Amino acid sequence: MPTSVPGSGQPIIEVRNLRKTYGPKVAVDDVSFSVQPGEIFGILGTNGAGKSTTVECLAGLRTPDHGTVRVLGVDPQARPDVIRQHVGVQFQESALHDKITVREAVNLFASYYDEPADADQLLRLLSLTKHQDKHFAALSGGLKQRVSIALALVGRPKVAILDELTTALDPAARRQTWELVKRVRDAGVTVLLVTHFMDEAEYLCDRLVIIDAGVVVAAGTPRELTSALGEGTSLEDVFLAHTGFAYDAGTDTDAASDDLDDLDDVA
């Protein structure tokens, strides 16, 4: 994994004190981070932590209540046209017409962009060529996910936001997808990876933030975070430590079961 040098050059994404509420509910409280061009940046967190709202603000789909967001140097609210051309988004729930074919969807989305990818090449890259004439609703979850990735990349974006990328995939497909993400990054695309899979974050991310209850509770490279926690710890341990599950292997069983009781409070 290439090492990252924080602060080297202009960030491609900059978020400062982002805040977004829905009435009384605070989805994002105070989130700040920056992403360097060409890195794979992870956004980790439990459900309801504010990850999806944060990336939706980046993609210009939600208006922040407070704070500044700059993507490719512009405010997504001020220049949505720039964001739409150069930021590709892969949503968690991929949604297309039931009876649209894979090929038709790729061609349709390609037509919106100024310099789209070649459809045949893109389908080949994602091993979708033999499925290209199937209706979207007839595809398995894993295939639907690959179509969703294809649509995020068809515009040859500068930034790709991938939200829960490998949820429906079997282990072999997950590995293939990880390698694909690396190839995408190697081609110069900055990748924002929203995930709750620790192994994925550990394998792919150059740097990451952990968001809990709408705030950033940890930031850095996977290596920095694990070595800060202790020798031999994994990213999963880091995650659990920062999101309120301090399970210590050496304590007595009563304390351990107290911690398990706390699990009920998690959304």
Place this chain on the structure above:
Amino acid sequence: MTTTARPAVRSPKQSTTQRTLTPARSGRLSAPRRFATLVATEARVWLRDISTVATTLPFPIAFLLGIPAINEDMRHTFTEGVFAGFTGVDVFVPAVLAMSMTAPAVMALPTAFAGFRDKGVLRRMSATPLRPQAMLGAHVLINVAVTVLAAALALVAGHLVFGLTMPNDLAVVVGSYAAGVVVMFALGTVLAAVVKNPSHAAGVGMLVFFASLVSAGVMTPGGLPDGLAQVARFIPLGAAAQAMQEGWFGDGVPVLQLAVMAVWTAVLVPTAAKLFRWS
């Protein structure tokens, strides 16, 4: 896949870029080209859902042939009054045309959009350069094409079976029909823009449909009583029906009704654009 001609040391970037994405073209497609791709795709997908096709195309023809078949009196020619020289079937035609322009506009279109919204199709599009006006425009176009086709089929069949009499002023009838289609679809786009839920869309659509038919005098045989007819002139479908009737059986140009439809359209279209929600 290595060849002996390759240099001994290869930088990682070179080999991976070869396997990633090269542009298909440089430079954007023109707006008409983009719109044509959208309409063609949406139309193809629309046609694959046999239930929507089956519920839109046959209705006008079924009404125009069916109602007079049940009600034989309609086939007699009026000898006096406003409709002298025309049969009851002729008098029924503007009502059928009014109905046929309304159902796709205020029921099918908003329900389809609510379905797209519910499924997340619109949200997926919102992150791309595609604009909501384009999506609305494409579906209006598809539904207008089906509306006109269904009406044409009904008229041809009606003429073959009953022998329809030409309107007094064909130009006025055609112009009024076109204005009616435009204003009813303008109304439909407002509903499509704001009604989020598919079952709400179906319910609201049905209410608007029936209210429109009442204003067009379709529900009351012999048309609306005078007082109500005066009010109905200012309601979109009421104006359309009266304008078509004037052109068919009358001798003037229904200037007021045409102006009413123009004003409604000028108000409704920007409203739809402004109120449109992706999700």
